[in-house]
Amino acid sequence: VSGTMDAFSREERAPPFTLEYRVFFKNEKGQYISPFHDIPIYAKKDVFHMVVEVPRWSNAKMEIATKDPLNPIKQDVKKGKLRYVANLFPYKGYIWNYGAIPQTWEDPGHNDGHTGCCGDNDPIDVCEIGSKVCARGEIISVKVLGILAMIDEGETDWKVIAINVDDPDAANYNDINDVKRLKPGYLEATVDWFRRYKVPDGKPENQFAFNAEFKDKDFAIDIIKSTHDHWKALITKKTDGKGISCMNTTVSESPFKCDPDAAKAIVDALPPPCESACTIPTDVDKWFHHQKN
Numbered sequence: 001v002s003g004t005m006d007a008f009s010r011e012e013r014a015p016p017f018t019l020e021y022r023v024f025f026k027n028e029k030g031q032y033i034s035p036f037h038d039i040p041i042y043a044k045k046d047v048f049h050m051v052v053e054v055p056r057w058s059n060a061k062m063e064i065a066t067k068d069p070l071n072p073i074k075q076d077v078k079k080g081k082l083r084y085v086a087n088l089f090p091y092k093g094y095i096w097n098y099g100a101i102p103q104t105w106e107d108p109g110h111n112d113g114h115t116g117c118c119g120d121n122d123p124i125d126v127c128e129i130g131s132k133v134c135a136r137g138e139i140i141s142v143k144v145l146g147i148l149a150m151i152d153e154g155e156t157d158w159k160v161i162a163i164n165v166d167d168p169d170a171a172n173y174n175d176i177n178d179v180k181r182l183k184p185g186y187l188e189a190t191v192d193w194f195r196r197y198k199v200p201d202g203k204p205e206n207q208f209a210f211n212a213e214f215k216d217k218d219f220a221i222d223i224i225k226s227t228h229d230h231w232k233a234l235i236t237k238k239t240d241g242k243g244i245s246c247m248n249t250t251v252s253e254s255p256f257k258c259d260p261d262a263a264k265a266i267v268d269a270l271p272p273p274c275e276s277a278c279t280i281p282t283d284v285d286k287w288f289h290h291q292k293n
Contacts, residue, residue, distance in 0.1 A: 008039065010137040013072075013270045017060060017082065017278040023073040023137040024267050027250075032263040035139075036064050036071040036123055037235055037248035037256075039102035041228050043141035047165055048224065050126050050142045052099040052134040059084040059093040059284050062136055064100055066122060067243045069266045073137055078201075084284045086200035088193060095186075095193055096127035097134040101160065104227035105234050105241075112156040115209040120155040121244070124227045127159055127190060129179065130167035141165045146176030147220035149209035150194050158223055159194065161187070161214065175217045187214055200288045 007028045014020035025035045033039070035051045043049050053062045053073055061076040061083040068074070076083040087093060106119030128134065128142055142162035150157045163173045172182060179187055191212050195205050215223075233239040235246050235254045246256035249263050 008139045015278045031260040034071045034248050038250045041103040047141050052138040054094045054098040056133045069247045087287045089289045105231040107230040115156045117156040120157045130164040146214045151207040176214045
């Protein structure tokens with residue numbers, strides 16, 4: 001599975017940490033694609049592709065822009081300001097490589113039987129626990145190990161736990177119990193992080209289904225498959241995605257498929273890549289200390 005990345009390349013537009021910044025994706029032919037719709041969910045049997053949105057230890061909340069044509073990665077904006085996640089003592093930024101599995105969608109019109117809440121309207125989230133810090137926009141192949149059912153402001157927001165198949169220790173990880181055994185404290189830290197990461201922004205703590213217990217690999221894969229089915233309904237117009245951009249260049253059965261020239265025109269209309277990087281605001285380095293309940 002090594003070398004998956006070779007099939008895809010990235011193209012940045014505008015300086016990072018600005019409102020205009022975007023990362024677009026191309027296939028091996030150099031044609032623009034959507035990382036949401038055009039990268040296959042499976043790298044091979046039982047191995048999933050992951051689009052890395054946020055490298056470990058970083059703070060800028062980068063995400064696949066589901067509503068923009070071709071779904072580039074951009075930085076999340078809240079109330080007109082670029083969004084950064086806080087450093088919750090003792091952590092620094094995100095504590096895993098964070099991203100999403102392509103060709104999945106948590107349907108906001110679907111009430112999840114496990115959580116009693118509807119989906120968050122995004123591809124399913126992944127926390128990759130390997131030792132390498134990945135790059136923003138990297139496409140990696142991951143082994144799924146388990147899943148956490150977070151409820152974020154009343155929406156179901158599953159968090160898949162996975163490991164890069166190229167990690168030197170990947171062979172030792174086959175289910176969620178291997179994470180408990182080989183990385184003691186990491187899963188507890190993961191729940192703690194997700195529970196509290198919005199508190200510095202004045203939000204309440206997040207809640208979890210299943211008493212914040214991680215479900216195993218088989219359960220996780222079933223959830224991922226159901227979000228893949230929801231995506232299929234979205235991309236074939238069986239479900240109305242409201243504001244979601246379903247433009248793609250490879251999904252043969254999709255009415256939203258367009259030719260590579262139309263995709264290129266979208267990117268060509270944007271400002272060129274730019275050398276002058278913007279600086280990250282200094283308060284991103286603040287460290288937050290809370291009483292834990």
